[in-house]
Amino acid sequence: LAKTTQPISMDSYEGQEVNITCSHNNIATNDYITWYQQFPSQGPRFIIQGYKTKVTNEVASLFIPADRKSSTLSLPRVSLSDTAVYYCLVGDMGGKSTFGDGTTLTVKP
Amino acid sequence: ETGVTQSPTHLIKTRGQQVTLRCSSQSGHNTVSWYQQALGQGPQFIFQYYREEENGRGNFPPRFSGLQFPNYSSELNVNALELDDSALYLCASSSSALRETQYFGPGTRLLVL
Numbered sequence A: 001l002a003k004t005t006q007p008i009s010m011d012s013y014e015g016q017e018v019n020i021t022c023s024h025n026n027i028a029t030n031d032y033i034t035w036y037q038q039f040p041s042q043g044p045r046f047i048i049q050g051y052k053t054k055v056t057n058e059v060a061s062l063f064i065p066a067d068r069k070s071s072t073l074s075l076p077r078v079s080l081s082d083t084a085v086y087y088c089l090v091g092d093m094g095g096k097s098t099f100g101d102g103t104t105l106t107v108k109p
Numbered sequence B: 001e002t003g004v005t006q007s008p009t010h011l012i013k014t015r016g017q018q019v020t021l022r023c024s025s026q027s028g029h030n031t032v033s034w035y036q037q038a039l040g041q042g043p044q045f046i047f048q049y050y051r052e053e054e055n056g057r058g059n060f061p062p063r064f065s066g067l068q069f070p071n072y073s074s075e076l077n078v079n080a081l082e083l084d085d086s087a088l089y090l091c092a093s094s095s096s097a098l099r100e101t102q103y104f105g106p107g108t109r110l111l112v113l
Helices: none
Strands: A009-014 A018-023 A032-038 A045-050 A052-055 A061-064 A072-073 A085-090 A105-109 B006-007 B010-013 B017-026 B031-037 B044-050 B053-057 B062-070 B074-078 B089-096 B108-112
Touching: A009 A018, A018 A085, A018 A105, A032 A061, A032 A072, A045 A052, A045 A072, A052 A072, A072 A085, B006 B089, B010 B017, B017 B089, B017 B108, B031 B074, B044 B062, B074 B089
Parallel strands: A009 A105, B010 B108
Antiparallel strands: A018 A072, A032 A045, A032 A085, A052 A061, A061 A072, A085 A105, B006 B017, B017 B074, B031 B044, B031 B089, B044 B053, B062 B074, B089 B108
C-alpha cells in the first residue's frame, strides 16, 4: 500500500483558493488517487478521485503530474464551512488504502 | 437512496468484554470496509468484505473479526477489549472493489474503561 505524506495543517481566509499537496512516491501503476474530507465526529466524505492529469468536479480540482508521485487538491474560494481534515489516499482496490494523518485546513473570516 | 448507517452511535464497555458493531451498506453496494480511527489520527483499515467473503485485512489482531450478510450489511466483532480499542469505528461501502470511492457511515464511538 502506497504511503502518503501531507502537510499537517494549513490556514486560509474565506474566498481564497487553497491547494493541498500530497506526496506518494511509491504509487503503483494500478493505483488511483482519492481525496476525502472529514468533519469532527463524522465519517470521511468523498471529494474527488483521479488517475492522471486533471480532474474537476463541482467542489474541487485534482492535479496529477505525469510521474504521479504527487497530487494537489485545489479548493476554489473556500468558506468557513470548508474547515476540516483532508485526506489523500492511494490504492488500487476499494477500501484497502491507508489514511495518513491528513491535513487540517482552518479557514478564517 | 439510503446512505450508510451504523449502530449503535455510542458504546461504553469495560476491558475484557466483547462488542458487536453493525453497519448497513448503501443501497446497491456489495463491498464493506471497516476502519478504526483513534483521536487525532486518520482512519486505519481493519478489513474488507466483498460479497460475504473477507477481501483483505489490515494490521489488526484476530480478536477483530467480521461478517457480511446476504443483504451486504456487516458486523464488526471485537473480543477481549483493551483500553486502546477506544476509538471511532467507521464503516464504508462501495459498489465495487476496484475503486476507492467509498461512502462512509457516521461511525460508532467506542469507549473502553
